[in-house]
Amino acid sequence: MLKGKNILLGVTGGIAVYKAADLVSKLRKQHANIDVIMTEGATKFVTPLTFQTMAENFVHTEMFGTVNHFDVEHISLAQKADAVLIAPATANTIGKIAGGICDNLLTTVVMATKAKVIFAPAMNTQMYNNSIVQENINKLKNLGYEFIKPGVGLLACGDYGEGKMAEPNDIVEYLINHFVEKDLLGKKIVVTAGPTIEPLDPVRYISNHSSGKMGYSIAKEAHARGADVVLISGPTVLDAPEGVEIVRVNTTEEMFNSVGEFFDTCDCLIKSAAPLDYKPENVSPIKIKKDDKENDELDIKFIRNPDIAAYYGNRKNKQIMVGFAAETNNIFEYASEKLKKKNFDFIVANDVTETGAGFQSDTNIVTIIDNNGNLEKYPIMSKKEVAKIILDRVSLLIKSKA
Template identity: 40%
Template structure:
């Protein structure tokens, strides 16, 4: 899927640099050519000889290579590739990129390039969570830099959390998506995410604890596989993913209208936590306390967006995926919901308070299909999203 594509791979100085040897091999197997650039620190973790042997290319390390610079070599390197990939992207490299520093070959190439850039961050969890790193990440995303990972897991330093570099095949998929060559190339997929807010009056509303994190991760994972993603989101805590078409809504009725406007699509993933009810007659003024007692609200049922799309005739997506957030009897309730709604798959999870899943960084889901229930291990929400996106790609390929 990457035949003939040219990748400029900048290897940063972190323990995750060893993964780049496998990354180069995976890219080469798929027909891509890799031109490697190593920082001085990267050579402390993997040898230029190893990198060169796998890439079949010279490894570039020095900015002041007089022979190459006589021909403005760093300019040519930065612009002859189809994609620049930085892996691992250390905190130092991200800082240089965000602030426009160019004091070595790697940072100079990144300043000189007009080629799309994808980074795979890797660092200690405290460094990743540091305010400076998060500011730099925000700046890079605003500059159009694509990001894959990092994942959660154990660190070489013994700590656990976000900061592990994405695995080589995850980076390959992100590269394919960035180049428009992923398995979902040409596919149009709708994703709903986040909660809905149902107004009581201008300052109060009915809502739930959904953060939108899982929906955002799914949108990003599908886009990384090359899909055109229409991302319909309620007022979520987390920002929408990069590289998708974002449609912002507040209420369930607004979400239903946005979903209908997005059709037709190849697949629909309905991850939003839509409020089941709304106040039938929301006040246009702030309600005040009175001596007459508590106000009484009449509730009205919100539209069932998942059932509406699942049961439509002509124009129904080829694959409809719903979500079920349960607090008990997860599999029986989710199986019944799949049959009742008419969708193809249900992704179910236990959101009882003890699990820490609602609003947390991890998820433990059960995929309900026509073949039965498949329990997945607890993992980060980004990992769940990538696994689900891969299953969707495989399903659409056979349909």
């Protein structure tokens, strides 16, 4: 994902340096080229040899060290970088850069580079929340520097709170997203995800097996590509994607109404949720109790829920609409029928009985059918990869309507 990208990693003096070594390993697995600058403080925690081994590159530590190449080191490093990542970023280094101080190789390179500079702060909670540190962070943000929000948890000092350096996997994902083409910049994408639930009484409800993973992957990818994303989510256990506006709903009617709030102003509606088609005609105000009779039965009458996709699909104007068809048989027949009935631009169909294509899976096996009858089958792949394919098509359709 990062093949051919030159990442300059600045490592500063904090206990989270051990995470930075793991970060280098993960970046190398994405085929990035890594140059490392360590401050003097960083070398007190981990030796330069560790990073040199992991990065497979010379590690730079001194402003006025031995000349290894006939060039001005801080300038050549600054010019080579496609992105500068400072992880961990201490309060000291953040403050120096905010104040324009260039008293070591890292701060000097930052002053000389035209590449995007990204900080992953790591420090004690009280330091992170200190008004001076926050003022420095806000100053740098206003100047176009970017920050990866630290995590919350037990810190090395024993305190509990905000200040843990973001996890290496999250930092790698942030970098990958940084280099993604912003082909949806300025576009508004609404994504529905997850199941809906319909109550039977104050204790029980009916639902389905949808996990929301597909919709959340689409929302993340759309945000990475520059879109203004609204994620309308039924109940899931997934974390809200960073940078995405999330609207949480329970019932199909709530999802229907929420889509209506954003539909007129959106460029694309992606209906990846699995809303329930039916709901109980009557919801008991008290818990339904079983009868002690041996042949006791419970009869519940169900009525139709609003059909979100059909309603908005037949009222669309400029909007692109993408549907999903999770089926167990007659996959292409049912998906094609749904495509026409609900006026989708294309539909993503899958057989949920296939291994690797079910609701709870991290992978999917899909076939995409467009409204011209064209059909394209895809092999098993991650839902993130499926999201990319879907949004590639959305991007092309939006451009064709511009």
